[in-house]
Amino acid sequence: MKDYFYLQFVMTNRKIKEAGINPLLGFVLSFVAFVLLSEYIFQKTEFAKYLVILTCLSLQFKLSEKNRTDFLLSTFGDNIKKKIRIFENVIVSIPFVAVLIYKNAFIEATLLLVIAIIIASFSFYTNFNFSIPTPFSKRPFEFSVGFRKTFFIFPVAYILTVIAINMGNLNLGIFSMMLIFLTSFSYFAKPEQEYYVWVHAETPKTFLKNKISTATKNASLLVVPILIILLIFYPIEFELILLFFLIGLLFLWTIILAKYSAYPGEMNLPEGMLIAFSIYFPPLLLAILPFFYNKSIKKLNVFLNDKN
């Protein structure tokens, strides 16, 4: 058991080192960040103690994942596995319990500790067989995967639109439309494994054309309900509403092209800075788009064109 916890400690140190931080400094920084964040949450909301409890429990559910506990059971046997699990949950609880005690929430602190010990006896499956349906299954990938990861954003955006109409606040309505665009941008943040580019029997040009056309259709499908509602309720402002819709699409295309301009690497500072500049000055997009496009063609050529 002692070896197990020592190994966990070594592995944690390795992770911190991989992030480029000295482990000791990493622990100090994490402690300071935790204290400041807790203080901030307690200042901002009366529900802070419940947030603390929920965060702690969610970490413990992760530790109770079935494959993990099965590994502990098969390696250490039932008795030691139980001790390890209780010890792990108590260690994870300590900072959260300390915050609760510091904030005079003694009952909650005791309750959290008791629940932590009880949870240690259970295992949970984190992979469910249920798959969230999406309207993007015909051309699956970015939008079907992304939609499932961010599905909770869409009801929020649609409800915000209804609130915007009720309150007569067009800005809020436009914000909800841009929220959906922002969510769509996130689907293109990470480069896919090279196999998923290589597999396309397309030239780089056609590949990009299809990516942009699919993304435009899919993003529009998500935005159109908001767009129509805003156009019905604010017909006079139709130019402004359509302008924001167009800007959203332009940024979507820019993000896609920026992604492949850095492929197979991740988008980095140069791409980020160019996109940031164009947020301040959108006409810049007209210059950035061809720049990213040409760079993308060069990068994709390596994976899509045969070198024989």
Add this chain to the structure above:
Amino acid sequence: MIKINRLHKTYGNSEVLKNINLEFSKGKVYGIVGENGAGKTTLFRCIAGLENYDGEIISDVNPLKNHLGLLLTDPFFFSRITGKEYIRLLCNARNKTNIDIDDKNIFDLPLNQYASTYSTGMKKKLAITAILLQENEYLILDEPFNGVDIQSNIILAEIILKLKELNKIVIISSHIFSTLSDTCDYIHLLRKGEQIKSVEKLEFKNLEQEMKTMTIGNRIEKFDLK
């Protein structure tokens, strides 16, 4: 036809493929064998155009990659993509759009579940189904039998023979010799990036015996099992 001439591949100072010369003809099944690190996967990646190399790889269709079904040893799946969507994604990539995927579910996979929840064997079967539905002229199957249940292995062996009948080129690597001897017409042996031997079906028994002797050597005695 795929013809490989004087293929060399290096990573830094390490030469992982040394002067490989191979020819693959239509309607034949080829096995590539060798220990871990012999260069099998690198050879496949070179043929697929996923690696830069010295030498030449010629095929009768160009670009070769657009007609090649590649099964990787450990196929990668996105975290929230269903089996059916994975197949559709790979088929769309080859412009095969009108396929009744449920009807072609030869391995009885739970296609509406996320592929990431599949077992290792199920993932491999899903990847195989997808590349078969792409209707490729050439197939490279890196460890297709690994982790797959015995029933599916029987189906897979029959599929390979059917592909041969359809005049396709199939190149397989496997650590299970019997799976190769059942399906292959030729076997090429690689060791440390070198092409050591190429044998026809009649000589498979000798090759297996030779590999066994060479691999085991005096290792078992040295290990001194107690």
